[in-house]
Amino acid sequence: MSARTSADPAVEPGHAAFLTAYDEALARWPVPAEALTVRTPHGATRVNACGPRDGRPLVLLHGGGSTSTCWTAVVAALTGTGHRVLAVDLIGDPGRSVLGGSPLGGVPGLLSWLDAVLDGLDVAAADVVGHSYGAWIALRYALHAPGRVGRLALLDPTQCFAGFRPGYLLRALPLLAPPRTAARARSYLDWESGGTALDPAWRELYALGYAGFPAARPVTGPRPTADQLRGLTAPVLALFAERSRTHDAAAVAERARRTLRSTTVAVLPGTSHHTLLTARPDELNRRLTAFLATGP
Template identity: 75%
Template sequence: MSAPVSRTPRGARAADPAGAALGEFLAAYDAALARWPVPVEPLTVRTPHGATRVNACGPRDGRPLVLLHGGGATSTGWADTVGPLTAAGHRVLAVDLIGDPGRSVHDGAPLGGVPGLLGWLDAVLDRLDVPEADLCGHSYGGWIALEYALHAPARVGRLALLDPTQCFAGFRPGYLLRALPLFLPPRTAGRARSYLDWESGGSGLDAGWREVYALGHAGFPASRVVTGPRPTRDRLRALRAPTLVLTAGRSRAHDAARVAAAARDALPVATVAVLPGVSHHNLLTARPAELTGRLTAFLSGGA
């Protein structure tokens, strides 16, 4: 029987369908990961749904902090965040979502909906021997983090949601119309680059990550996104974890002020703020010092 967690050679390729486009994506992924400012320990975590890549860094005896990326973004997008987080003493566990572009391989049981997705994250934490952790999610990863905190409250210490989608308000119709062509054939890297540049205003994006996103969109086998409805008010009222919600003031995905107001209304004890001058997709890279300052203060117990 295979070990539940194994150390993955940095350049090793996952057992996905071969192809030039996929190979180009994986090369860009590895190049982006190599630029992280801290040493990375790539782990392969075996779950019933397949092999999950976790890029771990920071002190092994530090408090676990699970990072969940946005749809199509891969864990490489946390490059500007992991340095301050590890310096603050966190054991960072940056996960590649199963079925999403990245180095996780969804070759096991189907997720079968939201319960399966949350069960997959249960299995990842179990295999890593992490009974309880802080969670931080961006965009779609924010929705997963929130759902997981509601699903397994005893396993989540603090919860940070970075411009989360489908948590407190819906998408702007114009954003959905702009994003729709991304999922229609042919899926091209150029179309993905154009979409990112439109949403971010053409600034604040890390060039290497932009290429990972674009090539993953074009070259990674498509998988059905597991999602669900926004949590109801009653469910949100039951949230136990201290929560930070940061929205992107220039987000085209949704109205940042409306999301922030809805979060304050639903979670009266949460810390909620709008970060000016950043968009949904460049939130992690446009002004990283402000973002990581707020994040590390919150995770250390501050407001």
């Protein structure tokens, strides 16, 4: 695969604190990352790549506002499976991707953007791991381009098998409206995580991105239908956070288990939606690596 080594995209001075925190978070990765920029019709996409260059591609799609640096606790284990890990900054989201050119418009545009990212990386097919909103994108992409997705891991996926809890929406939807302050973001994360090992450095990066990055509404769409889910060909690992405030983890896990024909489903105890990647990394890594090591 090939892509051009990244130079910093042009940024506004107000983003400096966020970008500094982003670089510091990436520097804490336990394996060295190569910064790549992939040009697409919708703008420049940042991809943090690591692992053997000739390894099977593994695309990581983060949750909204999380940035691709959120994979600190799992990236070493994932490269240990022999994969070439490609951690993508979602276009239009806080991170080092720069939205520009043709607007995404909607779900078709979002999926065509990911097509262009894989094309730019010379990746014909990949395993895909997504968390939260990134899991929704990963699932929609597997339905859109089944020949390009080998194995699919969904980590506390939202809007995939069920909607949000009303109580969660009451707390989360105001984040889309001004004022966008770091304190507001920290309060939201502290409420959702409920004291379940929220990484303090990542918490601050999320808050700075929320406050300092240009606001853009995420591209969203309907949940896949039951018939679409039953037609999914990729093997799926679906892991849910026991204490997630976004949904009833046990109920949604059971729905995923009943709907998907080739799936492994589990609920990880002691984790919330935003701490699933950090609260129990050994358990998460064990399940991910076992699933991904079994091949396409």
